[in-house]
Amino acid sequence: MSLLDDVEKTLISQVAIEERIAQLGAEMNAVYTDNDLPLLVCILRGAFIFMADLTRHLAFRHEVDFMVISSYGKGTTSTGVVRILLDLAANIEGRHVVIVEDIVDTGHTLSYILRNFKARNPASLRVATLLSKPSRREIEVPVDFVGFEVPNEFVIGYGLDFVEQYRNLPFIGVLKPEVYQSQV
Numbered sequence: 559m560s561l562l563d564d565v566e567k568t569l570i571s572q573v574a575i576e577e578r579i580a581q582l583g584a585e586m587n588a589v590y591t592d593n594d595l596p597l598l599v600c601i602l603r604g605a606f607i608f609m610a611d612l613t614r615h616l617a618f619r620h621e622v623d624f625m626v627i628s629s630y631g632k633g634t635t636s637t638g639v640v641r642i643l644l645d646l647a648a649n650i651e652g653r654h655v656v657i658v659e660d661i662v663d664t665g666h667t668l669s670y671i672l673r674n675f676k677a678r679n680p681a682s683l684r685v686a687t688l689l690s691k692p693s694r695r696e697i698e699v700p701v702d703f704v705g706f707e708v709p710n711e712f713v714i715g716y717g718l719d720f721v722e723q724y725r726n727l728p729f730i731g732v733l734k735p736e737v738y739q740s741q742v
């Protein structure tokens with residue numbers, strides 16, 4: 559059985575994602591200049607493919623950094639309890655910072671990260687996310703650059719996982735119900 563056999567449907571195609579990320583890059587190019595020298599912070603692991611594609615559409619000078627976050631809870635629900643497994647290498651005090659996320663679902667993870675970052679006194683703080691599931695939001699979080707809004711379904715691919723797998727699929731899709739059920 560190949561990975562693709564587990565996929566029920568494609569929600570967003572590879573081409574649509576590539577086009578949208580180019581547009582997000584253009585939106586960000588209209589906001590930042592070389593002088594800002596922003597720091598793009600990739601929230602691992604889910605945002606690694608989005609970050610790699612986004613950064614190549616940016617025309618302004620910038621730096622990148624990485625943070626590993628773990629949301630407690632297995633399977634398809636996050637509990638809102640967040641742990642930092644690996645912190646930033648950079649000191650963000652006085653820096654322009656862009657948090658790069660894979661998906662904002664309930665908003666708890668991003669809310670935690672925003673609070674944590676604000677306490678470090680950045681010059682500015684914005685958020686870019688590939689996906690947003692507004693219907694699931696439990697806590698309001700400001701998001702500046704959104705790739706796509708998705709319905710209330712658990713999605714995989716383009717960096718997003720189910721039980722640490724399927725991140726390599728080049729599109730955003732939904733798995734067959736029996737695949738999710740087999741892991742519960």
Ligand code: IMP
Nearest residue numbers: 604636662663664665666667712713718
């Ligand atoms: P939140 O705290 O509920 O907003 O969840 C944020 C994190 O949960 C994301 O960064 C993802 O790692 C994970 N997550 C939420 N929804 C999905 C999904 O549909 N597919 C894969 N991961 C998801």
